[in-house]
Amino acid sequence: MSISLLLCIVLILFLIIAQxxxxxxxxxxxxxxxTIPEQYIRHHKLNQFKKQYSIFTLAITLVALAVYLIWGLSNNVSEEQIVVVGTFLEFGIIFISLTFYFYFHGKIKxxxxxxxxxxxxxxxxxxxLSIRSQDEMLPWYGYILPMMITIGLIIYTIMNYDLLPDNIPTHWGPSGEPDAFTQKTPFTAVQMPVFLLLIQTMFLGIHIGTKKSGIKLSVTNAAASKRRQxxxxxxxxxxxxxxxxxxxxxxxxxxxTTIHPNLFEGTPMSFILPFGILAIILLATVLFAITVGRSDKTTDPVIExxxxxxxxxxxxxxGLCYFNKNDPSIFVEKRFxxxxxxxxxxxxxxxxxxLPLLIILFVTLLLN
Amino acid sequence: MMIRIEPDSDIAIYTQLTNQIIEGIAKGDIKPGDSLPSVRAFAADLGVNMHTVNKSYHELEKKGIIRIVPKSGAIINIQNGYDNELYTRLREGMKPQIAEAIVFGMSEKDIQNLVKSVVDEFKKSID
Known part of the structure; x- marks a missing residue:
């Protein structure tokens, strides 16, 4: 089995379980x-619908995954085809689960x-009134460190401009080797770290936006909602x-590695680093979803x-897109x-x- | 201290906020020198318009219950006694309530007991 196929299978399986x-x-x-009042949350129909959704989604998407795996293992399929079809399958899985979602959304309504x-x-x-003093989000200035690294990287690149190859990599394949290039100009030389800085700014913006957004407590289960929020x-x-x-x-x-091609030569870094990071992020996401997802299910409600x-x-x-002009919150808790x-x-x-995504897209399409 | 609003009530949300904050101070849940949440945070936590919270804070400021300090937010004032002006305002405010009580046949004693029970309710929370 190729690395691309393995990677696609892992990501798709991850998506299936999540959905x-x-x-x-x-x-x-x-x-x-x-929204269902706490008084009726144990209604048998609701449990039945949840169960049906999970069984339907799991069954159909697993069949799709099996078909994909058999196709991917056949001999005449290229790496690129595996990745493209795998990506389509991911969208397909989201589409399938959303279809079931809307079906049950209507039923419950x-x-x-x-x-x-x-x-x-x-x-x-x-x-x-004291909820804000119990907020334990990381301080925003933690972002200064990675941003300083990026700025340092930009300066370092400019200082070593002559060392850069004539063709600068812009995309790396699953094996960790670059597979797309752009011509060297003062801009393309620093393009990657500039994009990184933009993404870091975006994440900092999301962090501050979340911090400023509402902590919504529930009247029927204040303790559980507080723990979850x-x-x-x-x-x-x-x-x-x-x-x-x-x-x-x-x-x-x-x-x-673009500036110094031999820096990590002979080490499996270009292979281990991307996959290691992907694994850590996936694992952290799973832990996050389970920890937060279960945090309001353990105590019984107190209904007064x-x-x-x-x-x-x-x-x-x-039931998916929040649109409330009165609420000054920038971000709110997801419903699905x-x-x-x-x-x-x-x-x-x-x-x-x-905005940051538009800038990156705009620059990528027009300046390369 | 928990704040609880009812958007469907006849009482405006900003008045509900004002009343609950004053009651919170009377009960000792909020102490002089404490600060209230920022307008944005409070409004976001309740999912209401920032103007609503702002209006309540301005009402509290006008009554002399809080002071709004730039950068620090809204801080509960330390009170040193009441003046004639406050006395007159409270008296005028109670008049219609007492009138209603008399109309429905409550005696002076009943009304005094009523006032006492309210005061006791707040005091009990302090003890």
């Missing part, structure tokens, strides 16, 4: 993007309406920082009176998945996430 277990890791009072689950409950929103902030800031460090190491390694959390379904388009999503009504979010 299958999502309903069990989301916030406890949200089922397929619909109907179930909630016919049973009038929110009508006799008073909707309230709570917060703790604070845990998600803390661990997502760790994960984000780990990703920045990993990218910095990888980009620095590639830039240094006929109250429930505010039904904010109307702000969630399709573990982590954050944008408040699409807040233009700051677009600035943080899309």
């Amino acid at each position: 299958t277990v999502i309903p069990y890791l989301v916030k406890r009072t949200v089922v397929f993007g619909i 109907q179930l909630k309406r016919t049973n009038k689950w929110t009508e006799n409950l008073k909707q309230v929103q709570v917060t703790d 604070l845990g998600m902030r803390k661990y997502s800031s760790w994960l984000l920082f780990l990703a920045v460090l990993a990218m910095t190491i990888l980009f620095t390694f590639f830039q240094l 009176g006929d109250v429930t959390d505010i039904d904010d379904d109307r702000y969630w388009k399709g 998945g573990v982590g954050y999503t944008l408040n699409f009504a807040n233009p700051l979010g677009y600035l943080i996430v899309f």
